[in-house]
Amino acid sequence: MAQQEVQNGGGVEKDAAAPTVSTVTFTAVKPQISVEAPKANDAVQFYKAAFGAEEVGRTMHSKRKAEQETPLILSAELSLAGSTVLVSDLVADSAAPVKSGGSGGVVLCLETEDVAAAIAKAVSAGAVAEGEVVEGEGACCGGSVGKVTDPYGFSWLICSPVKKCATVEA
Amino acid sequence: MAQQEVQNGGGVEKDAAAPTVSTVTFTAVKPQISVEAPKANDAVQFYKAAFGAEEVGRTMHSKRKAEQETPLILSAELSLAGSTVLVSDLVADSAAPVKSGGSGGVVLCLETEDVAAAIAKAVSAGAVAEGEVVEGEGACCGGSVGKVTDPYGFSWLICSPVKKCATVEA
Numbered sequence: 001m002a003q004q005e006v007q008n009g010g011g012v013e014k015d016a017a018a019p020t021v022s023t024v025t026f027t028a029v030k031p032q033i034s035v036e037a038p039k040a041n042d043a044v045q046f047y048k049a050a051f052g053a054e055e056v057g058r059t060m061h062s063k064r065k066a067e068q069e070t071p072l073i074l075s076a077e078l079s080l081a082g083s084t085v086l087v088s089d090l091v092a093d094s095a096a097p098v099k100s101g102g103s104g105g106v107v108l109c110l111e112t113e114d115v116a117a118a119i120a121k122a123v124s125a126g127a128v129a130e131g132e133v134v135e136g137e138g139a140c141c142g143g144s145v146g147k148v149t150d151p152y153g154f155s156w157l158i159c160s161p162v163k164k165c166a167t168v169e170a
Numbered sequence: 171m172a173q174q175e176v177q178n179g180g181g182v183e184k185d186a187a188a189p190t191v192s193t194v195t196f197t198a199v200k201p202q203i204s205v206e207a208p209k210a211n212d213a214v215q216f217y218k219a220a221f222g223a224e225e226v227g228r229t230m231h232s233k234r235k236a237e238q239e240t241p242l243i244l245s246a247e248l249s250l251a252g253s254t255v256l257v258s259d260l261v262a263d264s265a266a267p268v269k270s271g272g273s274g275g276v277v278l279c280l281e282t283e284d285v286a287a288a289i290a291k292a293v294s295a296g297a298v299a300e301g302e303v304v305e306g307e308g309a310c311c312g313g314s315v316g317k318v319t320d321p322y323g324f325s326w327l328i329c330s331p332v333k334k335c336a337t338v339e340a
Contacts, residue, residue: 026251050295081196125220
């Protein structure tokens with residue numbers, strides 16, 4: 001009765017896409033707030049005072065940007081009401097995919113062990129992949145990260161789980 | 171040794187603000203995505219297909235808006251990777267505070283039992299309250315909701331915990 005041949009509106013790529021992509025599992029949703037540099041640290045202090053957030057990790061931009069007068073935050077990880085919120089300095093020349101997430105400055109990061117498969121699944125559902133998957137510095141907290149834009153204009157970061165956020169490199 | 175008189179950079183209002191506001195507790199952080207109406211339902215279907223989200227509740231706009239041809243979503247509650255993401259139709263004439271959250275379309279909802287105290291605490295830390303606290307239809311899912319803008323330009327909704335989201339009024 002439950003035949004595969006029922007009309008599902010997208011039969012052409014069905015065999016290729018459906019079995020593979022059904023295995024993608026996301027482990028967390030983390031809003032990332034990008035603050036005009038170098039105000040991310042001030043914003044973190046504000047979120048502590050205003051909302052009772054606790055900072056549980058911070059990763060700085062590497063020091064290879066010698067022209068930086070102020071150390072910039074790649075990602076500060078805040079714990080707030082059982083959720084994680086990331087706060088970053090928005091750097092114009094950063095390789096971070098979030099820079100073009102732009103307007104509003106809040107992008108949702110979906111964490112998964114398999115970034116490539118997650119992007120493929122989203123694209124098969126109608127999202128558009130933006131740029132390449134970036135490793136290391138460009139990612140939320142190290143690891144790898146890619147970006148997709150959904151059909152309604154919202155950007156999503158697809159990130160590998162954070163492992164380096166607890167390392168303060170400042 | 172732990173004296174109250176240590177310099178803390180904001181001593182003037184200390185006695186009035188600090189003891190009261192320290193009691194605010196947030197129970198959840200929920201990103202709310204506002205989609206150009208009436209595409210929120212399409213967006214929900216997309217997030218199911220692309221990210222494996224599960225819809226766990228939906229509240230529609232009331233029917234007193236007789237001119238609505240399509241029933242509009244006040245808030246659809248999605249479960250995704252252990253988090254809750256809200257999806258709403260963005261209605262130009264809505265009373266919902268999110269309408270002027272605007273650019274980008276993702277606003278973070280902080281849930282708390284005491285919306286007024288939470289707003290007061292945020293304001294005492296430097297946020298600006300936007301508009302009045304709205305009850306019922308204007309809130310994320312019923313209850314009450316207010317909005318503050320932080321010093322970095324981001325909007326936050328301060329909401330009472332969702333109780334009506336599981337009620338489908340369509």
